[in-house]
Amino acid sequence: MKNKKVLLYFAILLGVVFYYFSLPKQLFKTPTSTVVTAKNNELLGAVIAEDGQWRFPELDSVPLKFKHCILQFEDAYFEYHPGFNPLSIVKSLITNIKAKKVVRGGSTLTQQVIRLSRNHKGRTYLEKIKELILATRLEFGYSKKEILNLYASHAPYGGNVVGLEMASWRYFGLQPHQLSWAETATLAVLPNAPSLIYPGKNQERLKKKRDKLLYKLYQRNIIDSLTYSLALEENLPQKPYKLPQIAPHFVQKVHKNYQGKRLQSSIDIYLQHKINSIANKHYQQLKQNEVYNMAIMVVEVSSRKVLAYIGNSPTDSLHHNFVDNVEAPRSTGSVLKPFLYAQMLQTGELLPTQLVADVPTEIAGYTPKNFNLSFDGAVPANEALTRSLNIPAVRMLRSYGLAKFRADLQDYQLKHITKPADYYGLSLILGGAEASLWDVTKSFAAYASIINHYDLSKFRYYKNEFLNPFISNDAQPDYGKLQEEYETIDAGTAYTTLETLTEVNRPETEVSWKYFDSAQKIAWKTGTSFGNKDAWAVGTTPKYAVGVWVGNSDGEGRPELTGVGSAGPILFDVFDALPKSDWFTIPYENLTTLNVCKKSGYLALPICESEEKLVPINGIKASPCPYHQLIQVDNNEQYRVNANCVSAHQIKSKPWFVLPPLMALYYQQHNSDYVVLPNFKQGCEALSNHQMEFIFPTKYKSEMSLTKKLDGSENSILLKLTHQNQHAEVFWYINENFIKKTTQYHELPFAPSKGFYKVTAVDNFGNEEVRLIDVKN
The missing domain is CATH 2.60.40.10 (Immunoglobulins)
Structure with a gap:
């Protein structure tokens, strides 16, 4: 007897263990679609699951209307039974025996969840017993709400549509909670007979099932008579709807990192709609010049979240509409010039208005040319930047150091600039390298953020400002450690650079912006690659950074495709769609006031006419003016003289602004006030040093x-x-x-x-x- 009891207890224990572990840890292992919503949870788009089914990730709640409908149609005692309904089972057995075939099912919603998870195994009595056991086990491990969510997420809705959420979009173009009673009732009866949904077929049968359910809802006082009457008049779905395609390239980007998941993204759907309209308007204009592609990106500086994302224009497959031009590497044109300007300011090798040479130049076989094919001789560095002159930029890069600048760009985390400095050569500053709109825009955002944080953190710096923008609404930026020393760019340099970029000439529609009180300051830069293949415009305010690329995805260049003419107008339309922001707080603690020479922009010598300028703090390391010299002239200031040819009382000293001959040749063509050195008086030439x-x-x-x-x-x-x-x-x-x-x-x-x-x-x-x-x- 004792042995029998032991065996009995063991058998019971074994049964309990078997029963406990009979339910898989993960009930459904089927792949799901990638679903992307805006930050307000409106659907942006989705990507089909790996098995070709439109199956959204599981719901965390079911709308109340659907709960009422599905319980009244499938399982009125759902809230009370332990996973199976004995009364329903008995009734179905009697009916089926009388009919000598299966004409009625007695399955509860819980049993149906089990059957769905087991891929619709055969409807034999053995399988029914298994389902019944697993259903009771499911009831022990899950709440009623969770079981209902599982059913709504995995119920079949015809074709490759699975789950309530996808069915709601497919057949009504709405989210489940937006459905009417009639629409919800239609979706409640469909899993029972999903073949009825085919457009134009079985409409009467489907309507009868729907109306029968509506009548039941009315009888149970779940809906009133008016709602019931109006619901009966609603039409059935006649055609399938397409899923929203508000930001298709962004959805694909999310899919790469969150495959099969649901992501509440950082996209502002209202802004995205505005930017889509802007993109469509400009696309219609640009395609007249056979320019078919573009990209637009908006980043919030403070949170570093992507608020709007357009990977391509609304073009067709013939013109490569599938290419995401926000991510694609493109020749940078001139958009890297502000970074070189900033790095030279920071090291003290340059002052903002310092003259840089703009003369015919050949360096190791490389001959850069300005866009207008002319020369200024000498031009202030800030003007060279705002006018995007190529020759001064190349000469500045050579002076600063190609390898050093390449290392700086590595700190900016421009991921496509991967080759050594010698690979790019001096053309690096004119588009000899490739970068993505994503990376360039994030760099402008980093400059703005450095200035903002410097003010907010009481004159300190975060270690990691050049971080990647975020696409998830839940993401929080990690700027790293707060420290006294800057990591890449100091606030004074960033501010001076962005302040300079506000002077870049705007497109024709924006030329008078300074005369309007409503206008805002925007630091922006254009770029046009060799052969007019890529047009860039990237800009920032304290709140938002915006990047625009225009061109053809296949690399075909087009006449008149330029940064200022093609990308610039889009950039300013986007900024007009954004809330206005004040300009940066000036970081005085990281700037200093210096006396600089009015004409040369270098540190002033005693013989220079000078003016005070607010410059980055390392400006104190800059060079003194090399272009002013003290010369000796006669009393009439007509000739140069010296003590060997005239008496001392006939000599007076005078400071003179003198450029080297080649610079002077072109400089005086653009500067009528430039006065060449007087000739030597006859007899004084022997001591001269003519150049x-x-x-x-x-x-x-x-x-x-x-x-x-x-x-x-x-x-x-x-x-x-x-x-x-x-x-x-x-x-x-x-x-x-x-x-x-x-x-x-x-x-x-x-x-x-x-x-x-x-x-x-x-x-x-x-x-x-x-x-x-x-x-x-």
Whole structure:
């Protein structure tokens, strides 16, 4: 007897254990769709599940209307039974035996959840017993609410539509809680016979089932007579609806990182609709020039969340509408120039208004050109930036150091700039590298954030400002440790750079913005890549950073595709759609006031006419003005003199602004107030140091190939130089043979054959310049 009791207890224990573990830990293992909502939980879009089913992730709640409908239709005693309903089972057995076939089911919603989780195993009595056991086990482990949610999430709704939420979108284009009583009743009866939903078929049968349920709801006082009458008049769904496609490329981006999950994103749906309209308007204009693609991105600076995201224009597959141009690497054009300007300000190698050279330049075979193919001779650095001049940018990069700037960009986390500095060369600053709109926009946001945080944190810096923007509404930025020293860019430099960028000339529709009280300051920069393939416009205010790219996804360039003309108007339309913001609080603690030379922008010497400028704090390390010198002139200031040619009482000292000859040649063409040095008085020349400088070729040693005319003959080379003394005479020699003397305009046409040549220019004061030319053809 004792052994039998032990065996009995063991059998009971074994049964309990088996019963406890009979229910899988994860009831449903089917893949789900990726579902993306805006921050207000409105649906942005979805991606179909791996198995080809439209199956949204499980609901966490079911609308009250659906609960009433499904319980009245499927399981009126759901709230009371332990997983099965004995009365229903008995009734179904009697009915089926009489009919000699299965005509009625006695399954509860709990049993149906089990059957759905087991992939609709055969409807045999053995399977029914298994379902009954598992259903009771489910009732022990889950609440009634959770079981109802499971049913609503996994019920079949015809075709590849699974679950209440997807069915609601598919058949009514609405969220489940937005459905009427008639619509909800339709979805409640469908899992029982999902084949009835096919448009244009079985309408009468479906309507009868729906209306029968509505009558039941009316009888049970769940709906009133008016609601019942109106519900009967509602039409059945006639065609399937498409899911919302408000931000399709953003949805795909989310899908890469959150596959099969539901994400409440950071997208502001109202702003997204506005930006979509802006994109569509400009697309209609741009496609007239055969420009078919664009990208727009809006980032909130404080939270670093993406508020709007357009990966492409509303174009077609022929024009690569599937490409996400926010993420795609593109030639940067000139959009990296502000970063070089900032880095040079920060090291003290540059002051904002300091003159930089804008002259014909050739560096190691690389000859940069300005967009307008002209030269200014010398131009203030801030103006060179706002006008996006290429030659000053290249010369500044060479001065600052290519490798050093490449390392700076690595700190900015521009993930597509991965090659060593030598791979890019000096063209790095003009679009020789590729970056994504995502990365460039986040960098502008980082500059704005550095200034904001410096003020809010009482003059300290966060370690990690150049972090990636967030796409999840729940994400919180981790800026890292708060510290006294800046990590990448200091607040004074960031502010000075962004303040400079407010002076970039706006598109034609915005040229008078300063005259309107409602206008806001925007720091922005354009970029146009070589061959007019990429047009950029990126800007920021203290609250928002906006990036725009325009072009063709296949890389085809188009005439008149430029940053200012194509991307700029979109940028300002986007800023107009955003709330206005005040400008930054000036970070005085990280700026200093210096006396700078009015004409050169360098630190002022005693002989310079100076003015006070607020500059980044490292400006104290800048160089003193190299272009002012104290010269001696006669009392009439007509000639230069010295003590060897006139008496002391006939000499007066005077400061003079003097640029090197090549810079001066172009500078005076744009600056009518530039006065060249006076000539030496006769008899005083012996002590002079007259200077001359080649315009072409600029390098000491050059390789050249001759171009051909239409008739097949070869063009000549035009040798040119400039002289500081407008009355100087220059004697030209080629391979030590005298060729010609020139005055005032110093040019020598030269038509060589293949070979090596030495060109020597000697002035009448004994100064000499030499160039070596290797002609290849």
